[in-house]
Amino acid sequence: MAPKSPLDDPEKAAFAWARYKRIMRFMLLLTILVVGAAMLAIFWSEAEVSPHFFIAVALGIGMTMLLASALMGLVFLSNGTGHDESIHNPLEDDER
Incomplete structure (x- = not known):
């Protein structure tokens, strides 16, 4: 049986979230700020680009940064609360 996760406690879970x-x-x-800086850099480069390029760059940078930060934030949440330690590893008992 797996030990209880610290996130099962509502107070600790509220703090973590x-x-x-x-x-x-x-x-x-x-x-x-990064997307704005990228847009200014493209605008000041005097390159002839379409508005679609600005949209693609903004969405590409923005979504990549937000996805990466969301996933890393979940890693920090899991590790920082001790949730990672509450799993039961069936291979841990095996002796090699």
Whole structure:
């Protein structure tokens, strides 16, 4: 039987999810700044690009950064709360 996860406690879970949301708000702000800087760099480069290029670059950078930060935030949430330690590893008992 697997041990209980620390995230089963509502108080610890609320703290962990609040921390995750704080990380995601920061990363959203950082993503907006990076996308804005990329748009300015493309605009100032005086290259003749279509508006579709601006949209593609903004979506590409934005979605990549947000997806990466969401996944890394979940890793931090899982590790920081001790949730990773609450699994039962059936191979741990095997002797080689």
